[in-house]
Every structure is written in structure tokens, then in C-alpha cells.
Amino acid sequence: xxEPEVRSKLRAWILSHAKSQPKSGLxxxxxxxxxxxxxxxxxxxxxxxxxxxxxxxxxxxxxxxxVFANIDALYSSFFADR
Amino acid sequence: MDSTSVLADRLTKYSQxxxxxxxxxxxxxxxxxxxxxxxxxxxxxxxxxxxxEALDESQRKKLSLYEVGNFFSLVLQGERPLVQGLxxxxxxxxxxxxxxxxxxxFVDEENKHMMMFGEFCRRYVGKVYPEKKMVLPREYAKxxxxxxxxxxxxxxxxxxxxxxxVMARDESVDxxxxxxxxxxxxxxxxxxxxxxxxxxxxxxxxxxEWSPETLAGFRSWLSEYLRSSWSDYYNPSMYRDAGxxxxxxxxxxxxxxxxxxxxxxxxxxxxxxxxxxxxxxxxEPSFVFSAA
Numbered sequence: 001x002x003e004p005e006v007r008s009k010l011r012a013w014i015l016s017h018a019k020s021q022p023k024s025g026l027x028x029x030x031x032x033x034x035x036x037x038x039x040x041x042x043x044x045x046x047x048x049x050x051x052x053x054x055x056x057x058x059x060x061x062x063x064x065x066x067v068f069a070n071i072d073a074l075y076s077s078f079f080a081d082r
Numbered sequence: 083m084d085s086t087s088v089l090a091d092r093l094t095k096y097s098q099x100x101x102x103x104x105x106x107x108x109x110x111x112x113x114x115x116x117x118x119x120x121x122x123x124x125x126x127x128x129x130x131x132x133x134x135e136a137l138d139e140s141q142r143k144k145l146s147l148y149e150v151g152n153f154f155s156l157v158l159q160g161e162r163p164l165v166q167g168l169x170x171x172x173x174x175x176x177x178x179x180x181x182x183x184x185x186x187x188f189v190d191e192e193n194k195h196m197m198m199f200g201e202f203c204r205r206y207v208g209k210v211y212p213e214k215k216m217v218l219p220r221e222y223a224k225x226x227x228x229x230x231x232x233x234x235x236x237x238x239x240x241x242x243x244x245x246x247x248v249m250a251r252d253e254s255v256d257x258x259x260x261x262x263x264x265x266x267x268x269x270x271x272x273x274x275x276x277x278x279x280x281x282x283x284x285x286x287x288x289x290x291e292w293s294p295e296t297l298a299g300f301r302s303w304l305s306e307y308l309r310s311s312w313s314d315y316y317n318p319s320m321y322r323d324a325g326x327x328x329x330x331x332x333x334x335x336x337x338x339x340x341x342x343x344x345x346x347x348x349x350x351x352x353x354x355x356x357x358x359x360x361x362x363x364x365x366e367p368s369f370v371f372s373a374a
Contacts, residue, residue, distance in 0.1 A: 033218065041310040044214040048318055052330035057319065060214050
């Protein structure tokens with residue numbers, strides 16, 4: 001899957017699960033947890049979705065919360081080196 | 083003496099009379115009983131879907147092993163922060179000596195449960211399924227963190243109790259698995275009795291100090307927590323381990339399926355009624371039981 005498609009899918013998932021719409025729209029730099037777009041309770045489901053896109057499991061125990069900061073961080077943490 | 087302390091004293095006596103050793107209570111056979119179910123079919127997460135109907139009996143039984151492995155893993159993973167939180171609360175100034183004395187048994191029993199579930203998963207499933215949750219720091223109103231903690235305890239234990247009760251009496255289920263469910267259920271009956279009363283009293287005490295916004299925010303969090311907890315029962319890794327294709331799609335399908343939705347509603351009924359009666363919820367969180 002190419003980078004633009006991955007980013008687009010991540011964006012779509014976030015918007016469909018958003019608790020509140022980001023003030024100035026969702027960009028790849030929007031701070032999704034800090035701005036309350038998603039909550040910590042969404043992370044487990046989001047990880048499963050990310051795994052389905054990667055085709056590989058994610059070891060949550062080894063992750064820092066910053067990997068969920070925004071779409072840029074998500075892409076570089078989970079997809080960039082694959 | 084307050085009513086929670088009276089209850090705690092009574093539960094302490096029960097626990098003292100029912101001490102069990104996880105090393106001697108079970109015999110762990112080389113293999114589970116051939117031809118048995120590992121989880122009652124109606125508890126299997128995709129039960130009632132076309133995907134389940136398409137499986138033959140041997141595939142269903144294979145899936146039931148990974149389903150029970152996921153269930154035991156979920157309870158084990160829920161008990162880890164539970165024990166951590168209970169230990170943190172031992173000798174808290176909010177506890178009477180009777181409550182603290184009972185919390186020691188609570189911790190002891192939860193630790194044994196983790197050993198029991200861990201041993202089962204290691205021997206027969208080959209692993210404990212990892213949790214995908216991540217807890218982020220946040221600010222709480224007075225008493226809110228403790229109340230949230232005991233709500234989480236109630237969710238993991240009440241949902242677990244429903245599954246334990248069904249499997250413990252199902253003669254088609256492997257005898258070891260039935261026994262594990264029975265042992266867990268007997269300890270949990272005491273934990274639940276304590277949790278129901280302690281949480282209700284604590285909520286009654288602190289809610290008066292909460293703003294309407296805090297209360298509404300808490301109720302919204304609790305509904306979300308329940309939804310998130312249910313979602314863990316539909317684990318793509320477990321489907322993959324059972325040899326089923328497209329684990330994530332299967333999960334999404336089951337979460338949306340009306341038979342599965344009704345199962346979640348039925349299994350949560352006692353828990354939701356308690357939350358409604360106490361005022362922790364204002365209405366049944368219908369979205370918990372609808373499509374993900």
C-alpha cells in the first residue's frame with residue numbers, strides 16, 4: 001500500500017471515531033490525543049486497525065504515547081520502514 | 083461499624099475458609115480432552131454469524147480453544163492493573179481496617195487467578211494474548227480516579243462472571259476449563275459483592291462534590307470504557323491462530339452482527355443495571371451494543 005493511501009485510511013478511521021471534530025480540520029499534523037479527537041480508550045481498536053493495514057502485529061508494550069500524536073508520527077512509526 | 087466494613091469482615095472469613103493453592107488445585111494434562119469444546123459455542127464471538135455457520139464442527143472446536151485463550155488472557159490482563167490498583171489502595175486513609183484486611187485477600191486471590199490463567203494459556207494456547215491498551219495520564223476530580231478504578235474492576239469481573247457461569251455448567255466443555263471457570267467464579271462472587279457495595283458508597287460520597295460537567299464526563303467515559311472492553315473480545319489474532327482468514331474483517335462483521343449485539347447486551351445486563359441503579363450511568367449506553 002502506498003503512503004498516500006495509508007495516510008488517507010488513517011485519516012478516515014480517525015474521523016469516523018472522532019469524539020470531537022478538530023477545530024481547523026484534520027491534517028497530518030493535528031494532535032489527535034491532545035486535542036481530544038480520540039481518547040486513550042480508542043487506542044486498542046486503532047492498533048488493531050493499524051495491524052490490519054500493516055499485515056503485522058504491533059507490540060504496544062514497547063510503544064511510547066508520542067507515536068499516536070498525529071498522522072505523521074503514526075506513519076513514520078508503523079509504516080515508513082516497511 | 084459501616085456496612086462495607088461489616089461485609090468486608092464477612093468476606094474475609096469466607097476467603098480464609100476457602101484458601102486454595104494454584105499449584106495443587108489443578109492437574110494439568112498433556113492435552114485437553116479430545117473432542118471437547120474449550121468454550122461454550124454460544125459464547126464464541128462470531129456465534130450466529132454466517133462465518134460461524136460456514137465452519138465445520140472441528141473448525142468451531144479449534145476456534146473455541148483460541149477464544150477461551152483470549153478470554154483468559156483478557157481477564158488476566160484486566161487483573162494486572164487491578165492488583166496494582168488494589169495494592170496502591172491498601173492502608174489508604176479512606177479504608178477502614180476491615181476493608182484493608184479484605185483487600186489483602188482480594189490481592190491474593192487475583193494473583194492466583196493470574197497464575198491459573200497464565201498457566202493454561204502457556205500450556206494449551208502457547209501464549210497469553212497481549213493487550214493493546216495504553217493508559218495516558220489525565221486529571222481527575224476528587225474521588226474520580228478511585229471510582230473509575232472500581233468501575234474498571236466491576237467491568238472486568240462482571241463480564242468475566244457471565245462467561246464463567248456459562249462454561250462452569252456446560253458439560254460439553256473440557257473438564258479442566260470448567261473447573262478453572264468454577265474456581266474463578268467462586269472467588270469473584272466475593273469480589274463482586276465487595277465491589278458493588280464499596281463503589282456505590284464511594285460514588286455517593288464524592289458525586290456531591292462533582293460539577294454536572296464532571297458527572298456527565300464520567301458517565302460518558304464509563305460508556306466508552308464498556309464499549310472498549312467488549313471490543314477486546316473480538317481479537318483478530320485469535321481468529322488468525324484458529325486458521326480463519328481476514329481476522330480484522332471478521333471482527334468488524336461480528337461487532338455489527340445483531341446476534342453478537344444481543345449477546346453483548348445480555349451478558350452486560352447485570353452490570354448495566356447496577357451502574358444505572360447506583361447512578362454511575364444515566365441511560366443504557368446503546369452504542370455499546372451497536373456497530374463498532
